[in-house]
Structures are given as C-alpha cells and as structure tokens.
Amino acid sequence: MQLAVNITVLAAIYALIACGYVLVYRVSRVLNLAHGELMMLGAYLLLMTATQFSSHWLAALTAAVLLSLSTGVLVYVFLMRKMTGEMVLAAVLTTVALGILLRGAMVLIWSAQQFYPAQPLQIANVAIALPGGARISLCAALLVLTTALVYGALLTFLRFGRWGVRMRAAGQNPLLAAQRGINLHAIYALAWGLSTLTGALAGMLIALDAGLNQTMAIIGLKAFPAALVGGLDSLAGALAGALIVAAAEILLINYVDPLLSEVVPFLVLIAMLIVRPWGLFGTREELDRV
Amino acid sequence: MSTLLLCVDKLEVVYQRAITAVQGITLSAREGQIVGVLGTNGAGKSTLLRAISGFHGIDDARVTEGSIVFKGRRIENSEPHAIAQTGIVLVPERDKVFPNLTVAENLAVPVAPKLAGSERRRRETQVMQFFPKLGALRNRTAGLLSGGERQMLAIATALVCRVELLLVDELSLGLAPVVVDDLMARLMQIKRELGITIVLVEQSAAVALAVADYSYVLENGRIVLDGDKARLASHADIQEFYLGNANGGQRRSYRDVKQYRRSRRWYG
Numbered sequence: 431m432q433l434a435v436n437i438t439v440l441a442a443i444y445a446l447i448a449c450g451y452v453l454v455y456r457v458s459r460v461l462n463l464a465h466g467e468l469m470m471l472g473a474y475l476l477l478m479t480a481t482q483f484s485s486h487w488l489a490a491l492t493a494a495v496l497l498s499l500s501t502g503v504l505v506y507v508f509l510m511r512k513m514t515g516e517m518v519l520a521a522v523l524t525t526v527a528l529g530i531l532l533r534g535a536m537v538l539i540w541s542a543q544q545f546y547p548a549q550p551l552q553i554a555n556v557a558i559a560l561p562g563g564a565r566i567s568l569c570a571a572l573l574v575l576t577t578a579l580v581y582g583a584l585l586t587f588l589r590f591g592r593w594g595v596r597m598r599a600a601g602q603n604p605l606l607a608a609q610r611g612i613n614l615h616a617i618y619a620l621a622w623g624l625s626t627l628t629g630a631l632a633g634m635l636i637a638l639d640a641g642l643n644q645t646m647a648i649i650g651l652k653a654f655p656a657a658l659v660g661g662l663d664s665l666a667g668a669l670a671g672a673l674i675v676a677a678a679e680i681l682l683i684n685y686v687d688p689l690l691s692e693v694v695p696f697l698v699l700i701a702m703l704i705v706r707p708w709g710l711f712g713t714r715e716e717l718d719r720v
Numbered sequence: 721m722s723t724l725l726l727c728v729d730k731l732e733v734v735y736q737r738a739i740t741a742v743q744g745i746t747l748s749a750r751e752g753q754i755v756g757v758l759g760t761n762g763a764g765k766s767t768l769l770r771a772i773s774g775f776h777g778i779d780d781a782r783v784t785e786g787s788i789v790f791k792g793r794r795i796e797n798s799e800p801h802a803i804a805q806t807g808i809v810l811v812p813e814r815d816k817v818f819p820n821l822t823v824a825e826n827l828a829v830p831v832a833p834k835l836a837g838s839e840r841r842r843r844e845t846q847v848m849q850f851f852p853k854l855g856a857l858r859n860r861t862a863g864l865l866s867g868g869e870r871q872m873l874a875i876a877t878a879l880v881c882r883v884e885l886l887l888v889d890e891l892s893l894g895l896a897p898v899v900v901d902d903l904m905a906r907l908m909q910i911k912r913e914l915g916i917t918i919v920l921v922e923q924s925a926a927v928a929l930a931v932a933d934y935s936y937v938l939e940n941g942r943i944v945l946d947g948d949k950a951r952l953a954s955h956a957d958i959q960e961f962y963l964g965n966a967n968g969g970q971r972r973s974y975r976d977v978k979q980y981r982r983s984r985r986w987y988g
Contacts, residue, residue, distance in 0.1 A: 612831050
C-alpha cells in the first residue's frame with residue numbers, strides 16, 4: 431500500500447513537471463531543456479517571498495506563482511522570441527544555455543546550502559495516515575492534488591477554451607494560424623508562461639516537502655523521460671508516461687537497489703526509444719522534426 | 721465605378737535575400753470585383769498572394785520594392801495576423817485547415833477583433849447556410865474530410881474572419897470538375913450576398929476566365945498580359961497556351977505543333 435502511495439506521489443511530481451515540456455513542445459516544437467532550472471528558480475522564488483510574507487503562506491505562494499508566470503513570459507519575450515524562424519535545434523541549444531546560466535546565477539544568489547521554505551511559512555508537514563496503513567505527508571498530498579487540478583484545468587482549457595483551441599491550432603500549423611489572425615507571439619508567450627508556472631509549482635511543492643538545494647534541477651531532468659515516454663505532444667501521454675516511469679523507479683528501488691533511482695527514468699526512456707520512438711500517445715510523423 | 725480596395729504597385733519579392741520571385745507586379749482590385757491571376761507552375765502566383773497576406777519569419781521572404789495598399793493603408797511586410805485582422809484572408813493552396821481539430825473547432829480558430837460573441841455566432845450560422853454540408857460534419861475531425869469538404873471548410877473559416885478581400889489559391893487543385901463547379905457557384909453566391917472582393921489564383925485558365933471580371937497573366941514573376949474577360953478570351957496566346965484551343969478548336973496533328981512562344985513585353 432505504501433508502495434502505491436509512493437508511486438502516486440512520484441508520478442504526480444513527474445507529471446506536473448512533464449506538462450511544462452509538453453506545452454512548449456506542442457506549440458513551438460522546441461524542447462525546453464532549461465525546464466528543470468526554471469522549476470528550481472520557482473522554488474527559490476518561493477523562498478524569497480516566504481521571507482517577505484512570512485506569516486501569510488497563501489500570499490507568499492501566490493506571489494511566487496505570479497513571479498514564475500512572468501519569468502516564463504519574459505524568457506520568451508527576451509530570449510526565445512528571437513529564435514522564432516530559426517532552426518529548432520538553435521532554439522533548443524538556446525534553452526541549454528539558459529539552463530546553465532540560470533544554474534550558475536542561482537548558486538551565486540542563494541548559495542549551495544540546503545533551505546527549508548516551509549519553516550518561515552510555518553507550515554507543519556504532518557504525516558497523514560491513509561487507510562491500509564500507508565502514510566503520506568501533507569505537502570505530498572497537496573502535490574498530488576495540485577497535479578490533478580493542473581491537468582484538469584489544462585485539458586479543459588485546450589479542449590474547450592477558445593484560446594486553448596487556438597493554441598492547438600498554432601501548434602499544428604503556425605503559418606495558417608497567423609493567417610487566421612492569431613498573434614503567434616502571444617500564443618508562444620502564453621505557453622512559456624504556463625509551462626514555467628506549472629514547473630515552478632512542482633518545484634515549490636517539492637521544496638516545501640523535502641527542502642531545497644542546487645540538485646533540484648536533476649528532478650526536472652528526470653521528468654523529461656516521462657514526457658518523452660508519453661509522446662512529447664500529448665498531455666494525457668505525459669500523465670501515462672509519468673506513471674510508468676514512477677512505477678518503474680519505485681519498484682526497482684524497493685526490490686533491487688536504491689542506488690538505481692537516478693538511472694531508472696533514463697533506462698525506461700532508452701527502452702521506449704527502441705520500441706516506440708514517438709512515444710505512447712505521440713504523433714508519429716512529428717518524429718522527423720525532433 | 722466602385723472604389724479601389726487593393727492596389728499593388730511595382731511589387732518585388734525576394735526570398736532568402738537572394739532569389740527574386742516576382743518583379744514589377746502592378747495589380748488592383750475594386751470593391752466587389754473578382755480578379756483572376758493566371759499562370760503556370762512557378763510563375764509567382766502563390767508568392768503574390770503570400771506577399772499580400774503577409775510573410776512569416778520562417779519564410780525568409782521580403783517585399784523589397786513597391787507597395788501594397790489596402791483600404792488606403794500600406795500593408796507590405798506587416799505580420800500575417802495583423803493583415804488578417806484588417807480583412808484580408810488567404811485560403812492557401814495546401815494545408816488550408818487544421819487537420820487534428822474538428823470542423824467546429826476550425827471555425828472557432830479565427831480571431832476577429834471588434835466582433836462580439838453574439839454577432840460572431842450569427843456570422844457562423846450565416847456562413848453555415850452557404851455550406852449546409854458542413855453543419856452535418858461539425859464534430860468530424862478536419863483531417864478526415866474530402867478535398868471538396870476541406871475547401872468548403874477553408875472558405876467558411878475565412879468568412880468567419882470578417883473578410884473583405886478573399887484570396888483563393890488554386891480553388892480547383894486536385895478536385896473533380898463537378899466539385900469545382902459547385903464550389904464556384906457557392907463562391908459567387910457568397911460574393912453577391914456578403915459583397916466581398918475576391919482574388920482568384922488559378923492554373924486552370926478556363927475556371928478563372930469564366931468568373932473573373934478582370935484577369936492578369938503571370939509568367940516568370942512578371943505580368944505579361946491583363947484585361948477584362950472579353951479581351952483575354954479573344955487573345956490568341958490565351959486561346960493557344962492556356963485554353964488549348966488553337967486553330968479555332970479544330971483537331972490538329974502533333975506534327976504541326978510548334979512549341980515556341982511569341983515574345984512578350986512586360987510592364988514595369
């Protein structure tokens with residue numbers, strides 16, 4: 431039972447991060463390799479706002495979320511906007527550079543020490559007993575809930591929202607979308623904003639649960655296989671991929687060797703790339719564009 | 721005479737800063753007119769339409785000389801979405817619908833500023849009246865539609881945009897003659913009822929000459945001939961090279977065919 435809970439929590443983490451990869455890839459075919467760093471930045475932003483609004487955890491969280499949303503939009507406006515119309519590979523490399531830059535900047539600003547943003551916010555991370563003898567921490571439960579809400583909202587938005595439909599249209603055929611009066615820059619900025627927001631949310635909740643240091647970006651990288659296993663352009667796929675990767679990781683840690691934790695997602699990724707390179711739910715012909 | 725809606729003057733388009741696609745194109749469309757643009761493959765027809773409807777960053781193309789004036793405003797080298805919002809809408813040659821969206825979603829995509837929700841719905845029902853067939857297919861994925869249905873959907877989405885000038889690239893491409901006739905008849909009805917102006921680019925000269933009030937003939941990126949229906953239809957070159965009716969429609973042996981073209985002068 432505890433195993434199932436652990437799998438759910440890890441899957442929720444991966445899924446929440448993976449949807450950021452999917453959102454950006456789906457509208458602009460760009461793989462955002464700085465996503466892990468942007469997620470970590472979100473967690474540090476929470477640390478910053480936590481010291482500002484120490485008694486109001488809601489205010490601190492809202493401020494950090496808004497800050498990360500604007501970070502995403504700014505990344506697009508000042509960096510990725512220049513890369514539209516260039517080769518996709520150039521854009522991907524730009525995100526790699528952004529990631530390295532962000533990681534360096536974050537060490538300089540916040541140092542490599544371990545932080546616990548939950549402390550200034552006075553959030554007690556109590557363990558909740560679940561039926562079946564399993565236990566889950568409050569923050570982990572919150573994380574699962576957030577993931578469910580984010581996915582529900584995103585799927586509804588993309589399926590029924592007028593701008594959600596336009597976002598899908600822009601992802602399929604940017605030229606035709608532009609010829610139908612859609613401002614592509616607005617769509618891309620929205621995708622970057624939403625992607626950074628969801629990633630940062632994951633970063634914040636992980637930091638509240640387990641503390642925060644410079645290794646958090648690795649989690650972002652480990653979520654990338656989840657997105658790819660599901661098929662990079664499908665949100666439902668990201669959810670399924672996260673579940674598969676998380677299940678494989680937890681089960682192998684439990685029954686084989688805890689040291690495997692860092693490599694399992696990538697083993698799953700390699701296996702997937704051999705069997706079905708376009709992912710579970712991905713569009714087949716998208717492959718040649720990667 | 722009705723007012724001038726679109727005026728293209730000595731247009732020159734260069735791709736990748738090196739390849740000149742069209743040169744010295746001068747063309748105009750009056751309100752309510754149907755203007756035909758004829759030409760063979762690679763004559764620059766599509767480039768002309770793309771230039772009017774705006775180039776995208778990836779196209780790496782620019783209007784380097786001349787001007788495009790729409791309703792008194794210069795629009796050359798504007799962004800496509802800005803041009804679409806002024807009322808110029810292109811129905812492209814291929815990739816004219818979003819294949820993974822349903823018909824209803826395709827119709828929801830266009831952004832029409834200054835159009836309230838209720839008016840937009842009214843407009844959508846009005847558009848659906850022109851193409852009753854689409855109503856039955858509302859929840860069908862657009863990628864599964866036939867070529868004719870796709871063309872209908874593409875025109876319908878263009879109309880939802882609050883179009884004033886409709887640019888149609890190769891309406892007849894890949895469609896059965898019966899379907900082309902049907903689409904043409906509908907297009908004429910739409911034009912009459914909504915009072916829009918249409919620029920029709922065609923390889924099939926017969927289709928274009930049948931409906932266009934005024935036509936231009938493009939060759940190698942330049943305009944070599946223009947005139948109204950009567951003038952072009954009676955022109956010997958058009959008869960021979962575009963309609964295949966040399967010799968007054970008589971059959972003739974391939975032995976007699978001389979494949980050369982009369983020298984042409986171009987303007988501009």
